[in-house]
Amino acid sequence: MKFEYPAGDNPIDRLEVVGRPSDRLDGPLKVAGQARYAYEQHEVAPNQLYGVAVGAAVGYGRILDIDTRQASSAPGVEAVITGRSAGQLDIGDFYVASALAVDQVEHYHQAVAVVVAGSLEQAREGAARVRVRYDRQPGAFVLKDAVFAAEAPETSPDIDIGDFARGFADSPVRVDEIYETPDQSHAMMEPHATVATWSGNRLILWTSIQIVSWGLRDLAKIFAIPQEDIRIVSPYIGGGFGGKATVLSDAVLAAVAARHCGRPVKLALERHLQVNNTTHRPATRQRVRLGADRDGRLQAIGHETWSGNLPGGAAERSTIPTTSLYAGAHRMMRTRVGRLDLPEGNAMRAPGEAPGLMALEIAMDELAERLELDPVELRLRNDTPVDPTSGKRFGTRRFAECLRTGAERFGWHKRGTRPGLVVDGDDFVGLGVAAAIRGNNVTNSAARVRLRRDGSLLVETDMTDIGTGSYTIIGQTAAEMLGLGLDRVEVRLGDSSFPRASGSLGQRGANSSTSGTYAACQMLREKLCAAAGADPARADFADGQLIDRGRRVALRDLAADGEIVAEDGIEFDPARGGLAHQTFGAHFCEARVDRITGEVRVTRMLAVCAAGRILNPKTARSQVIGAMTMGLGAALMESLAVDPRLGLFVNHDLASYEVPVHADILEQEVIFLDHLDEHSSPMKAQGVSELGISGVAAAVANAIYNACGARVRSYPVTIEKILPHLPLA
Amino acid sequence: MQQFTYERATSPSDALHKIAAAKGGRFIAGGTNLLDLMKLRIETPGHLVDINGIGLDAIESTADGGLRIGALVRNADLAAHPWIRRDYPVLSLALLSGASGQLRNRATTGGNLLQRTRCPYFYDANQPCNKRLPGSGCGAVGGYSRQLAVIGGSAQCIATHPSDMAVALRALDAQIETMRPDGTTRRVAIDEFYLAPGRTPQQETVLEEGELIAWVVLGAPPGGRHVYRKLRDRASYAFALVSVAAIIEDSGRLRVALGGVAHKPWASQAPFEAGDTPAAIAGRLLQGAEPSPGNAFKIELVERTLRSILAR
Numbered sequence A: 001m002k003f004e005y006p007a008g009d010n011p012i013d014r015l016e017v018v019g020r021p022s023d024r025l026d027g028p029l030k031v032a033g034q035a036r037y038a039y040e041q042h043e044v045a046p047n048q049l050y051g052v053a054v055g056a057a058v059g060y061g062r063i064l065d066i067d068t069r070q071a072s073s074a075p076g077v078e079a080v081i082t083g084r085s086a087g088q089l090d091i092g093d094f095y096v097a098s099a100l101a102v103d104q105v106e107h108y109h110q111a112v113a114v115v116v117a118g119s120l121e122q123a124r125e126g127a128a129r130v131r132v133r134y135d136r137q138p139g140a141f142v143l144k145d146a147v148f149a150a151e152a153p154e155t156s157p158d159i160d161i162g163d164f165a166r167g168f169a170d171s172p173v174r175v176d177e178i179y180e181t182p183d184q185s186h187a188m189m190e191p192h193a194t195v196a197t198w199s200g201n202r203l204i205l206w207t208s209i210q211i212v213s214w215g216l217r218d219l220a221k222i223f224a225i226p227q228e229d230i231r232i233v234s235p236y237i238g239g240g241f242g243g244k245a246t247v248l249s250d251a252v253l254a255a256v257a258a259r260h261c262g263r264p265v266k267l268a269l270e271r272h273l274q275v276n277n278t279t280h281r282p283a284t285r286q287r288v289r290l291g292a293d294r295d296g297r298l299q300a301i302g303h304e305t306w307s308g309n310l311p312g313g314a315a316e317r318s319t320i321p322t323t324s325l326y327a328g329a330h331r332m333m334r335t336r337v338g339r340l341d342l343p344e345g346n347a348m349r350a351p352g353e354a355p356g357l358m359a360l361e362i363a364m365d366e367l368a369e370r371l372e373l374d375p376v377e378l379r380l381r382n383d384t385p386v387d388p389t390s391g392k393r394f395g396t397r398r399f400a401e402c403l404r405t406g407a408e409r410f411g412w413h414k415r416g417t418r419p420g421l422v423v424d425g426d427d428f429v430g431l432g433v434a435a436a437i438r439g440n441n442v443t444n445s446a447a448r449v450r451l452r453r454d455g456s457l458l459v460e461t462d463m464t465d466i467g468t469g470s471y472t473i474i475g476q477t478a479a480e481m482l483g484l485g486l487d488r489v490e491v492r493l494g495d496s497s498f499p500r501a502s503g504s505l506g507q508r509g510a511n512s513s514t515s516g517t518y519a520a521c522q523m524l525r526e527k528l529c530a531a532a533g534a535d536p537a538r539a540d541f542a543d544g545q546l547i548d549r550g551r552r553v554a555l556r557d558l559a560a561d562g563e564i565v566a567e568d569g570i571e572f573d574p575a576r577g578g579l580a581h582q583t584f585g586a587h588f589c590e591a592r593v594d595r596i597t598g599e600v601r602v603t604r605m606l607a608v609c610a611a612g613r614i615l616n617p618k619t620a621r622s623q624v625i626g627a628m629t630m631g632l633g634a635a636l637m638e639s640l641a642v643d644p645r646l647g648l649f650v651n652h653d654l655a656s657y658e659v660p661v662h663a664d665i666l667e668q669e670v671i672f673l674d675h676l677d678e679h680s681s682p683m684k685a686q687g688v689s690e691l692g693i694s695g696v697a698a699a700v701a702n703a704i705y706n707a708c709g710a711r712v713r714s715y716p717v718t719i720e721k722i723l724p725h726l727p728l729a
Numbered sequence B: 001m002q003q004f005t006y007e008r009a010t011s012p013s014d015a016l017h018k019i020a021a022a023k024g025g026r027f028i029a030g031g032t033n034l035l036d037l038m039k040l041r042i043e044t045p046g047h048l049v050d051i052n053g054i055g056l057d058a059i060e061s062t063a064d065g066g067l068r069i070g071a072l073v074r075n076a077d078l079a080a081h082p083w084i085r086r087d088y089p090v091l092s093l094a095l096l097s098g099a100s101g102q103l104r105n106r107a108t109t110g111g112n113l114l115q116r117t118r119c120p121y122f123y124d125a126n127q128p129c130n131k132r133l134p135g136s137g138c139g140a141v142g143g144y145s146r147q148l149a150v151i152g153g154s155a156q157c158i159a160t161h162p163s164d165m166a167v168a169l170r171a172l173d174a175q176i177e178t179m180r181p182d183g184t185t186r187r188v189a190i191d192e193f194y195l196a197p198g199r200t201p202q203q204e205t206v207l208e209e210g211e212l213i214a215w216v217v218l219g220a221p222p223g224g225r226h227v228y229r230k231l232r233d234r235a236s237y238a239f240a241l242v243s244v245a246a247i248i249e250d251s252g253r254l255r256v257a258l259g260g261v262a263h264k265p266w267a268s269q270a271p272f273e274a275g276d277t278p279a280a281i282a283g284r285l286l287q288g289a290e291p292s293p294g295n296a297f298k299i300e301l302v303e304r305t306l307r308s309i310l311a312r
Ligand SMILES: Cc1cc2nc3c(=O)[nH]c(=O)nc-3n(C[C@H](O)[C@H](O)[C@H](O)COP(=O)(O)OP(=O)(O)OC[C@H]3O[C@@H](n4cnc5c(N)ncnc54)[C@H](O)[C@@H]3O)c2cc1C
Pocket: A655, B026, B027, B028, B029, B030, B031, B032, B033, B034, B035, B036, B051, B071, B072, B075, B097, B098, B099, B100, B103, B106, B107, B108, B109, B110, B111, B112, B113, B114, B115, B162, B163, B164, B165, B211, B212, B213, B214, B237, B238, B239, B240
């Protein structure tokens, strides 16, 4: 089904099931421990062996030799496979680092061998006995010193609109600062894990992956086998945040080991490998220049960003939010990537927007201060109905409403106009605001629906549920379309034998995959009408019945002779109606800073999101509060520590890479503005899960500044960066 | 992990006997530190003697009006004990600021004292670390040292001792009572229990091979106001950047111990007097400190934390 702009009325608008705060369909399974994650797939392939990856001990260098003899003779060890014995392995289309080093170690903890044994303990012991000699080589590990490409990466060309240099020079009020964001780890709860088995030339994987079809594509390339010979099953994923976009070393090594041993192999990356073996959000340095007239109208916006990566690796596109957020005639954006021999930098929740807004939205706070203008008002003054870079109108842009609603609900008027004005007990109290913007993108998605003989409905699609609620909203969509209760719908996800959907990345999964389900259900409705001799233009579906001009036919009766199956997908016009598609929001934060010790407590957070139709307020809220929590972590504590001598992230466990805990989160509120996006999809929805993090860290940093006057431009805002700004007595 | 054998002891003497019989053996109590380290192969004992069933799990009063705490008393039970909460609240506060409810349910008094450093290089077997592999060098000196010591360290090691409980015990001038395989017992003041790293950072305490911590002994209740302040990057479940255990006696005399700054709870022999300013106290405590650029802020943080405590 082609999506026709605008959406117009459709059965989803009834909102009998969609739009309700239904509990997660998978919730009971998860709390009862019955949802099988990849590593728990014990029965699917009997006779499993255990694999353990050996991570490289140097940050950069050559492998001189690998002595596997002691490991091979360890109890229970079945095989020790190295890059030389694994057979030819390519890389996939998304990640640039190899899953298994052959001669050259590209980064710390890159796998150099995999040990396979009868038990996990035996495999671990075997792995500890693999002796590798390296020739450690000097690598590039420091972003500031990296050698940057002269040219822009293809994905983010230079933007020059108007005359930035003149516009900036002519602006009476200016900000020109450098901001730094650190490397961050996805730190998802479930480690990367896979069970792999071969039957003949066919490879089957039970794994933890966000986009099943990317996994097929990449495994086909890595192993040089046809995609048709691969099956991926990934029903439950314990978080990914972009770090499981497609297959990583766990999948490749498990498949290599299973082929080598002729038996199924199960392999999970140990926690310390998650950090340096897989990917992370790369650190950035960003220069932001803002020039405004005395009324606060932006004349010139300059945003340059530098990040590092392995050769061929992607740039962190921090300027993305700046292209579309504020008006301003003179614009200059630059994205540059330099070579670093650290682990690969790649997508993490709201890549581009999250680090970009961490910089831009502090700069806006600094500008507001110089203008002696309220930060909310400054943002309102630079609102624009047209994307200032592409010149396209926005499909929807409720940015001003987000700011106004938030300011009112948060008690923004209580904010001190200068730092240090509001004191409560031992604490300075401050409020901060930041804008949120994140692309509302869509991907063609399909589903198959089966009306079963008992009148219940089965939905199948390779869409994944990474803890987000996909099962539930897809079920709600199908129930709405067929006039069924949610309890009459079963949803099966994450299997490459099902029709292809967007997968979970870039906050596009919910909108795209429910639209695919909508398309399949629309086809089923037509088939049912045909079977019932009803007129599809007039027929209605409610209470498990097809209703046509007063005639009611139970769906169960229509399927009595055999299930009725429909498969279809949604196809989006790449031009997307000639509009700019973004989601908008505003984040508000209240922070307390102990006047003497500099300890920070974030006491209140509010997100106001304009993200189209909210398909399920409960799961959407969970997404946003989770994202706010992650943003708080980015603001206050999350940072991978680079050891520039040794070339690794040193704090590679969850005791030393800290993420927020419950005690860090006091009050979080989420407001969804009530609106529909007719140009987004038949669901009239948008994405929301990454909007929830975009801007949060800056709102926290701005609140800290407003509280105590510590303007910290290098995240995370830890105590030692605050102390120099506090009074001594 | 490396293969090991395991047996359960039924009494302190049985434990001592069993550990003496096995070379390279270790006691295991709550296991919350030892097992993690064994999985990472940082600890590789060939034999474990489980001491969870040997008794030593009670809190008893002593003749001089103090208390003795069995080595197997769980951190959660110790923190909740009415005598501790009434008479030694600094200990309760310190315990509750550490780890998590689940861990405290399992962790023991003896194990807590002997938990090992959280230096990240110690935790990564690929990196140099004199404590883990004597003679291999110290990754932290000149490296990522934010969590590590500002005083008492050496060129060979700047690890900190991560225990909160021990900091409170130092402010209380606790004694540690041990039993040795030959049947003798001894008492060591907590300040003398931990060894400076010097050139042998692998030797962390005065304990001899096979020596068992039996009791922790506290003197008569000191009275006064008890405070435990722990500064860290998140609100709970994190090791201290800096912590301060303080007992402010009614006379204004002050007993202070610091966590997060050294290989042991850091304190001075003599208590401080009522008129001593936070700067003077911090100055005396941290005199001769040699912080690294990554952790120099701890010095100021100690002073500020003291100021915050004394301001109330
Ligand atoms: C995630 C996490 C967070 C933590 N956070 C904190 C924190 O914030 N603050 C804090 O203070 N601690 C923290 N801890 C550490 C925790 O307090 C210790 O792991 C615990 O106290 C160790 O006690 P245990 O009984 O489990 O020791 P075990 O692991 O059983 O033993 C530790 C060591 O002591 C030896 N041992 C044990 N008992 C005796 C004895 N009676 N005589 C002689 N030797 C003995 C063992 O041989 C071993 O070498 C944390 C731990 C974890 C895992």
